[in-house]
Amino acid sequence: MEESLYSEFSKFPRRRRRCCRRGMQLALVGLMIAALWAGLLTLLLLWHWDTVRNLKQLEEAAALNVSQVSKDLERHKGDQMAQKSQAAQMLQDMARIQAEQKRMVSQESELFRNLDGLRADLSNLKSYSLNERHRALHSLGRLQEEVEKLWLELHESNGSVCNTCPEEWVHFQRKCYYFGETAKKWIQAKYACSSLQGRLVSIHSQEEQDFLTKHAHIRGSWIGLRDLDIEGEFIWMDEKPLDYSNWQPGEPNDAGQGEHCVMMQASGQWNDAFCGSYLDWVCERLATC
Numbered sequence: 323m324e325e326s327l328y329s330e331f332s333k334f335p336r337r338r339r340r341c342c343r344r345g346m347q348l349a350l351v352g353l354m355i356a357a358l359w360a361g362l363l364t365l366l367l368l369w370h371w372d373t374v375r376n377l378k379q380l381e382e383a384a385a386l387n388v389s390q391v392s393k394d395l396e397r398h399k400g401d402q403m404a405q406k407s408q409a410a411q412m413l414q415d416m417a418r419i420q421a422e423q424k425r426m427v428s429q430e431s432e433l434f435r436n437l438d439g440l441r442a443d444l445s446n447l448k449s450y451s452l453n454e455r456h457r458a459l460h461s462l463g464r465l466q467e468e469v470e471k472l473w474l475e476l477h478e479s480n481g482s483v484c485n486t487c488p489e490e491w492v493h494f495q496r497k498c499y500y501f502g503e504t505a506k507k508w509i510q511a512k513y514a515c516s517s518l519q520g521r522l523v524s525i526h527s528q529e530e531q532d533f534l535t536k537h538a539h540i541r542g543s544w545i546g547l548r549d550l551d552i553e554g555e556f557i558w559m560d561e562k563p564l565d566y567s568n569w570q571p572g573e574p575n576d577a578g579q580g581e582h583c584v585m586m587q588a589s590g591q592w593n594d595a596f597c598g599s600y601l602d603w604v605c606e607r608l609a610t611c
């Protein structure tokens with residue numbers, strides 16, 4: 323049979339056979355081109371699907387991001403609001419604190435003013451009470467002296483002999499004398515005599531001076547004579563006039579830093595001396611009957 327086909331085929335003329343081969347070649351080329359196109363299309367399709375898939379993923383991610391960002395934005399807005407209200411609160415607090423501070427400053431200055439007023443009142447009160455005390459002490463001294471004078475006058479008018487002295491006091495004529503031996507300033511000696519119900523001695527006669535000279539101390543003793551108020555104007559503690567004196571020659575001289583208190587030296591003579599010097603002292607009081 324094969325042999326018959328071939329024989330049939332071979333029966334065609336040679337030109338017709340060439341034409342057939344070319345057709346086949348063309349068909350083959352067409353087939354190849356079609357296959358290439360098909361492959362290309364398939365690749366394109368695959369690339370397209372892949373791109374679409376990627377785009378979808380990107381879209382989803384973007385949507386996710388957008389929702390995340392909007393959530394963050396919301397949260398941020400909320401935070402911002404809270405911070406704003408906090409800031410407003412803080413401003414209010416600050417204004418309140420400033421007002422409080424102002425009030426305290428004005429209160430403080432008021433308090434200082436009051437304190438100054440109180441201090442002034444206190445110092446006024448102090449100086450007032452000091453003045454009162456001095457006045458009272460002065461009046462008391464005057465009263466004591468008055469009483470002593472009255473006693474003296476009373477006994478003199480009665481004609482009775484008054485020669486009684488307390489222990490440690492020495493009697494002479496109508497008076498008793500105490501010879502203090504603990505060195506004191508003039509003012510301290512004055513107070514010491516007062517506390518012994520006496521006063522610093524006032525000397526009014528040579529007899530009295532002679533008696534005192536016999537008891538004079540080596541260190542020297544304060545007596546009740548001073549020129550504290552007016553320089554050179556000497557006043558006795560008993561307020562009697564300066565009717566007798568026994569100054570050492572050249573005294574009183576108000577030497578050095580000022581000498582306004584009188585002392586009796588070991589010789590019995592008087593010298594004006596610095597009132598702050600520490601000396602012995604002599605007190606007197608009236609003898610009792």
Ligand code: MMA
Nearest residue numbers: 573575577581593594595596
């Ligand atoms: C001298 C004499 C006095 C004076 C005393 C002060 C020793 O005497 O100047 O008048 O009071 O010094 O210490």
Ligand code: CA
Nearest residue numbers: 575576593594
């Ligand atoms: Ca003197």
